Amino acid sequence: MSGRRLASGGLINRAAPVRFAFDGRDFAGFAGDTVASALLANGVGLVGRSFKYHRPRGVFSAGPEEPNALVELRNGTRREPNTKATTAELFAGLVARSQNRWPSLAFDVLAINQLASPIFVAGFYYKTFMWPAVLWEKLYEPLIRRAAGLGKASVETDPDSYEKATAFCDVLVIGSGPAGLMAALTAGRAGARVIVAEEDFPLGGRLLAETYEIDGMPGAAWTAGVEAELRALPNVRIMRRTVVFGVYDGGTYGALERVSDHLAVPPPHQPRQRLWKLVAKRTVLAAGAIERPVVFGGNDRPGVMLASAVRSYANRFGVAAGERIAVFTTGDDGWRTAGDLLAQGVTVAAVIDPRTEVAPAVRALAGGAEVYLGAMVRDAHGAHGLRRIDVVRADGSSVSIAADVLAVSGGWNPTASLATHHGARTEWSDTKLAFLPGKTPPGLAVAGAAAGNFTTAEALADGVRLGNEAAVALGFTATSIAAIRTSDESFAVAPLFHVAAARTKAFVDLQNDVTVKDIALAEREGFRSVEHLKRYTTLGMATDQGKTSNVNGLAIMAELTGRSIPETGSTRSRPPHVPVAIGAFAGLHKGLDFKPTRLPASHGWAVARGAVFVETGQWLRAQWYPQPGETDWLTSVTREVKAVRGGAGICDVSTLGKIALEGPDVGAFLDRVYANMFSTLPVGRARYGLMLREDGIVMDDGTTARLADERFVMSTTTINAGKVMQHLEFCHQVLWPELDLDMVSVTEQWAQFAVAGPSSRQLLQTLFGPGVDLSDAAVPYMAARELQLDSIPARLFRLSFSGELAYEIAVPARFGAALAGALVTAGAGLGVVPYGTEALGVMRVEKGHVAGNELNGTSTAGDLGLGRMLSSKKDFIGRTMAARPGLVDPARPALVGLRPVDRAQRLRAGAHFLARDAKAEAANDAGYMTSVVFSPELGHWIGLGLLANGPQRHGEIIRAYDALRGEDIAVEVVPPVHVDPEGVRLRG
């Protein structure tokens, strides 16, 4: 085949030449070309090798249905495989390469695969490489992957960005052919907010590729007029290069906007692609139709193309696909390809139609070209490009015709897959010879060729009708549109899906190299259901999703099984309708932006002090503060712990959840959500509270303070803050709406610091000045006070997580960083240190306090040694279920402390407990180590764990078995409180 640029015509900009490269050779095209049209204009007919047999392949279509012309686009980090040359817009400097060939496109070593085709039949993966299994991973799979495959992905980081956006409209119009344009215009004129989504770069759809006139104008000129009016309407938004790929619930549509794919690199601050959620009250699907080929021998030769594509290249791109073009059509529409080519001065070698009679007006389109009625193309020949076709007549005689392009038309398949995304199936029409949309998703109507109404007049009328229907349904007034003069071309078509007389390989699915024989084999082996057929033969899979192959595959299966096409059924299509890059779904949510990062008020202050940070949920918290000369974390953490226990330390605890509760019934409410009593809590006091889930397992813990009679502030763990808030709101709104209270999360509003250590009172006295009485009598253990720090409202709680004399002080978040500095200044003479979450953890394990490691979603209050907190005087969430026998079984693993018998040994969290002489197997598992730390106070490692019958086993020596690290050490069971068990220090 030797295509060329026609002397005139087309919608390309001949004043704007564009240089590009394909397989290392330089070419020129024009602005408005696709890669495919530019290659055809340069006489390049061979563009790739096929998936399985490495057969030479050329451009087959002119749109997103393309099965053959897949190329690797761009270089380096931007290299993208399997790009359809038929939709890729040409830009200056574009670099494309053919795929799946080695060493070169013209000479491919693996083309020998086709000689071995008997073993590459349907299901060959399942049959051929069965034995021995050990060879699969090492030999068969790598071999197959190299031989069968398409392009190679860039393995480097994608340099471009993607983003997501949402838009709302009254009427979404998908497609901008005659039906879409009229739907948009009628709904737009009526005043509805309209979005028009067009996959292509210009509007117009098939109008750009056809020669018939609308209102006395060429289709492109008429389109330009409508587009100008739509652009002038402020309520209409036109989205070009935007493909709608999925229909979701509630009128939500997924769409991909290719913002920068037509440029060498995205413009500054622009993404490469934008993923849209389009929310529409009504939708008009006007996605047109895709031509159906006919299956015959050698129908994959470069040069065999869809008749509509040959027309597109001639009329829209000013390209003759070949020098001698034959047309094989089963319907009237294909004849127009001959007519259009003749009008452009291209030689039409022959028109072949299996019908014995054709209307005179249709017959006239072939002009003086040879016409074969009642005839079919049996086989196509030509190794690297079509050279001749064998035509067989009704009487069995055959003739060989020289041609370098064969334009094939077997009718049209409506692009209605979006209409089936809600589980509906398409319905076969014997009159249209096509699957038409049946039941459609709520709010979606189908117009024009997508509904099987193929003529321009029908499409225009459908658009007006459905545009008005949508507008009226939304309360707008219908607009009348003057009748539009246009042709009413004939789409009469005869049912012919494949030529049974074919003598050479006949391909049903070009992308997956599925032949008629493969379908026959699937039928013989019992894979007759369409879903089985698809999976067994791979028919209709991969990037084109069978847009040109599914119906033919079904029709052939129907023939083989003696059933009708509707009896054979059709596969249901699912989103996405076209391939969508994973990057577009991720958008900006990658790396550190995958989720929000929350920073406590003192974050900058901690950064300035060189803190090392740790992620706790979304929060970034200071983990420890290394000092000059400290090279390992344990040195820093040990120093911090010693400084706190020896003097004073401060730690930002703002990340703990804080919930303000107000109202006369807060006390009663807290009694119901906490396992212990809160209505009796005096004003000015705080209490440790334990919250259960309704199934009796511990959900969360924290302290809640009563600041005034009807005003409380609750704290939760950092990680459960959101969950507790949701739970409390459920309890209030759903279970007990009669209780009079309100609640709101104030986690972000207050910055809160722990001030711990024997010198903490002195430090705070310096901070508050002598006017505030901080004596033990005035602020006893578990006191909660509201006071002023300078003129700032502050809250002071006497709480201790470390076991030392300790406080927590809270100020409005905007003063958090200043407070951190003020605390360090106030403690300057007391050896104060900032400490991080590690030191916090060390001190809580030393004190036997439970935290997230112990509140693991399976532990009960009893397991944690907190069984006595469950009040028997009231009902509360989880009370009934916590009393189940299984949850009060004393043999359950319960909290203990652990110490290595050899004090020099390190403990490991996650190590499982075994009796001293027990074999290390699951049946002997007696629990596990939940938390371990090095205790500076004791000078060795200590741990907490959940051990079966634990509280009865203090003093026993057991084993901590860590299979992952291969460690098995003797540990002593001790009470969980390792340091100051009498609690003398915290009352200091």
Place this chain on the structure above:
Amino acid sequence: MRIDCPFCGSREIVEFSYLGDAGVQRPAPDAGSVFTDYVYLRDNVAGRHREYWYHGSGCHSWLVVERDTRSHEIFSVDYAHRETVR
């Protein structure tokens, strides 16, 4: 899927979280095995289903949504407290 929150208006599904059957009633504390059913037993309804949704990224309302579990068609949305009082 979108839910028409009575306070905020029509909002996307990502703003909500799901709890399940809104037909269950929390039994009296001494109800025995009925309590186990309340905590664990739910019908797997194919069809119209009244269920709790929480508008966590919006007004924090607990809602009762009547939805067809097969088609996601939503028939009604109301505040859960109104449903409870009813």
